[in-house]
Amino acid sequence: AKAAGGNRFERADPEADARAITRHGLTNALPAALERGEFFIEYQPLVHLGDGSVHGAEALVRWSHPQHGVLGPDRFIPLAEHTGLIVPLGRWVMAESVRQARFWQERHPGSRAGGPLRVNVNLSPTQLHHPGLVADTVEVLERSGLEPGALCLEVTESALIGADDDLLKPLRQLADMGVDIALDDFGTGYSNLANLRRLPVSVLKLDRSFTQSMQQHPADPVDIKIVEGIVSLAHSLHLAVTVEGVETGAQAEQLRELGCDTAQGWYYARPGAPDRIHSLALTDAV
């Protein structure tokens, strides 16, 4: 705390200090944690809204910290992003997820709706800017034997706002190889909808805030109009629409009626161990 200057914002704040110390400690511990294998991935199923069959899963990273227990990505991804450790960490997440998807496919070649199980991996802005992204992705796919079409990379809408050709080029290369690109948290940014045509994306992931407003059945008429508009625009551009954060059957039903294609949320399953995706998909096949 600074010497008293009559400014109440300079008052000591022990909680803020503790948070800063933890942040600092976590940041310093990241590289060793990666080396020691303290990170692990949970997978949350993505289901077809039409028939509820599992078509893949999103990979969500966690940190099993020796003192603090299991930490969610919101606690450390921003730190890893800030220090650049997100590049090796993200590479590990991608390699591990792709290997896992290949394993699911070997055990269980098709979901009920047909088509092999797929995996979605989140990319943060630093990874997007990293020159090794395309080469790393190609290498990971080749090593695992997973076909590029079974990988979907999720990029937030905000990371692509105002994106120039330099930023879009690697994404275009990946899309040309057959990798799907999804626009995550869609509807929270202020991107020009017409801009969508310029982006090499094939999936829109509608932000959870839209799902939340579908709590009631019927939901808020204005939100319904907005979702209807997004779905019709997306489909006219041949993009699929995924909804996230589905917690109730009423939400699922409403979003299905509005034409959304796939869904993810606690209503179906919480993120969990990789084997569960496989067994959910198997149950499906009955």
Ligand code: C2E
């Ligand atoms: P996201 O990509 O938007 O992921 C969805 C988040 O919603 C996940 O939080 C998931 O556990 C949570 N979720 C799923 N279903 C429900 C539901 O029905 N209700 C509610 N309230 N929440 C639900 P999580 O796992 O804490 O991840 C937070 C964020 O961390 C992710 O948001 C993503 O932006 C980031 N993240 C996770 N893994 C990675 C990674 O490997 N790399 C990068 N760069 N970012 C990651």
Ligand code: CA
């Ligand atoms: Ca995501």
Ligand code: CA
């Ligand atoms: Ca999201």
Ligand code: CA
């Ligand atoms: Ca989010």
